[in-house]
Amino acid sequence: MLKTKMLEDIEAVIFDMDGTLIDSMWIWPSVDVDFYKRHHLTAPERFPDEMEGMSFSEVARLFLEMFPALERTPEQIMEEWTEMAYERYMHEAPLKTGVYEFIKELRSQGKKIGIATSNGRGLVDDTLKSLGVSECFDVVRTACEAAKGKPAPDVYLMVAKELGVRPEHCLVFEDVPMGILAGKNAGMKVCAVYDEASKNQEEKKRSLADYYICGYDDIRKETYEIL
Numbered sequence: 001m002l003k004t005k006m007l008e009d010i011e012a013v014i015f016d017m018d019g020t021l022i023d024s025m026w027i028w029p030s031v032d033v034d035f036y037k038r039h040h041l042t043a044p045e046r047f048p049d050e051m052e053g054m055s056f057s058e059v060a061r062l063f064l065e066m067f068p069a070l071e072r073t074p075e076q077i078m079e080e081w082t083e084m085a086y087e088r089y090m091h092e093a094p095l096k097t098g099v100y101e102f103i104k105e106l107r108s109q110g111k112k113i114g115i116a117t118s119n120g121r122g123l124v125d126d127t128l129k130s131l132g133v134s135e136c137f138d139v140v141r142t143a144c145e146a147a148k149g150k151p152a153p154d155v156y157l158m159v160a161k162e163l164g165v166r167p168e169h170c171l172v173f174e175d176v177p178m179g180i181l182a183g184k185n186a187g188m189k190v191c192a193v194y195d196e197a198s199k200n201q202e203e204k205k206r207s208l209a210d211y212y213i214c215g216y217d218d219i220r221k222e223t224y225e226i227l
Contacts (some may be wrong), residue, residue: 004222006191006211012165013106014156014188015099017117017124019175022131024093025197031084041067053150053178055143056081056120082123089127096193098216103136105220114139114159116172118149118179139163151178153186160186177201180208191224 019025036043044066051059060074060081070077106113114137117124121142128134139162146154160170172183175195183190192209194202206212212225 010171011169012112014114019195055149057144102216112163116155151181156186
């Protein structure tokens with residue numbers, strides 16, 4: 001059985017999905033490029049930074065504020081984005097190396113497991129099914145179902161409440177600074193996860209988190225960083 005300081009006094013582990021649980025952050029820049037071409041738009045410079053951590057619905061609303069001439073509803077924008085990303089999620093977004101084995105170990109220890117993601121509900125559910133891991137999680141919630149997206153703590157607190165675990169006994173895994181802040185704002189321990197898409201934010205991630213891993217095998221090997 002895996003015994004590590006990271007899991008001491010931890011009753012529940014909550015994962016972000018994109019870039020943390022699965023290798024999928026690369027999908028969205030390609031969707032953006034295709035979307036801008038389809039609608040003859042020029043990409044706003046700061047949009048990626050401003051949207052970090054926001055829920056799928058919050059991003060759609062922000063996008064429409066930037067491009068009111070599209071004359072669409074947020075729901076229509078989300079539907080189009082989902083349609084454009086769907087096949088890539090179904091066939092080209094694998095689990096992060098070592099995470100499935102880590103989840104199985106958490107299960108064997110009787111710890112509860114949840115997901116708190118900024119992605120849309122339909123895409124989340126279908127992705128977990130396609131990967132064959134839907135049954136691994138006790139609770140799955142999206143930030144669209146909470147009052148506010150990350151860095152607000154709402155979605156993490158929602159998952160913890162449904163798991164029946166106090167925040168201080170939860171450990172969060174996140175790949176971007178706004179997500180790490182959401183976990184910390186919820187009063188939880190947070191482990192930052194390396195992801196290629198956020199490699200330029202490594203210093204900031206380390207400054208916010210309690211732990212850092214390059215991959216989930218670091219937990220088994222106890223080669224993770226205590227920050």
